[in-house]
Amino acid sequence: MSDIGDWFRSIPFITRCWFAASIAVPLIGKLGLVDFRHLMLDSELVFYRFHLWRPVTATLYFPVTPNTGFLYLVNLYFLYHYSTRLETGAFDGRPADYIFMLFFNWICIIITGLLMNMRLLMIPLIMSVLYVWAQFNKDMVVSFWFGTRFKAHYLPWVILAFNFIIGGSFVNELTGNLVGHLYFFLMFKYPMDLGGRSFLTTPEFLYRLFPTRRGGVSGFGVPPTRRPAAQEQAGQGGGGRHNWGQGFRLGDD
Numbered sequence: 001m002s003d004i005g006d007w008f009r010s011i012p013f014i015t016r017c018w019f020a021a022s023i024a025v026p027l028i029g030k031l032g033l034v035d036f037r038h039l040m041l042d043s044e045l046v047f048y049r050f051h052l053w054r055p056v057t058a059t060l061y062f063p064v065t066p067n068t069g070f071l072y073l074v075n076l077y078f079l080y081h082y083s084t085r086l087e088t089g090a091f092d093g094r095p096a097d098y099i100f101m102l103f104f105n106w107i108c109i110i111i112t113g114l115l116m117n118m119r120l121l122m123i124p125l126i127m128s129v130l131y132v133w134a135q136f137n138k139d140m141v142v143s144f145w146f147g148t149r150f151k152a153h154y155l156p157w158v159i160l161a162f163n164f165i166i167g168g169s170f171v172n173e174l175t176g177n178l179v180g181h182l183y184f185f186l187m188f189k190y191p192m193d194l195g196g197r198s199f200l201t202t203p204e205f206l207y208r209l210f211p212t213r214r215g216g217v218s219g220f221g222v223p224p225t226r227r228p229a230a231q232e233q234a235g236q237g238g239g240g241r242h243n244w245g246q247g248f249r250l251g252d253d
Helices: 001-010 013-031 043-048 070-087 097-118 122-137 152-167 173-193 204-209 229-236
Strands: 141-143 150-151
Touching: 001 013, 013 070, 013 097, 013 152, 043 097, 070 097, 070 122, 070 152, 097 173, 097 204, 122 152, 141 152, 150 152, 152 173
Parallel strands: none
Antiparallel strands: 141 150
16 A cells, blocks of 8 residues: 555646546545435536536546446546646646646637537547647657557547447547647747747646746747747656557556
8 A cells, every 4th residue: 555655645736636536526426425326527507507517527537337337448548648748848846837727728628618518528638638649749750549540630539439339439539639739839839830829828826836846948938039939848748668558458558
């Protein structure tokens, strides 16, 4: 048990909180401590009965059954692995910027869920983070099942197809990919590569609550003086080859 505790404490703080909540909330629903229907997103109950917790629990809850258990574990692994890599890579030492990214993605996913009557939003939020990681590391070669290798740029779309095969739907994955693309485009691509104005900026109060510890990206959302800045940032996310797909061993790089 001490090894598990040490491993859990080694997870970066924000990812650790998200990971733990994504285990606790489905477990609460599975054990019947709370009616699982109270954990899903429902626009009428949110707006007319003021069930304000639903937008939060809908991004943490997943119905774990014999038919969905494998899909849940796979996406829980994606959460742990790619959120950890982002928090300790591109966002290293900048918790406020990472929290803002999660908050922006969450807001966009909630709006999409309300408009499209989506009840469960765990997968879209995880996929949005995975998409951002893939953009920071788009030239990295990653390995998938059966020895297939490709650039990380294609990983979100490969996983979309993979989850469609084992889960029968691609709407959640597509929503997450599009939201992740929106964040990356507005925060980095448009102001840095295309010279446009900055539409997204981390609020100052988040910096006061979660001060920058060291390093990280200088001036998130502010166009730099030279174009390769975004490419340099991508290099901080990791390099080389990454064997995430071999057996889905948690904690295995």
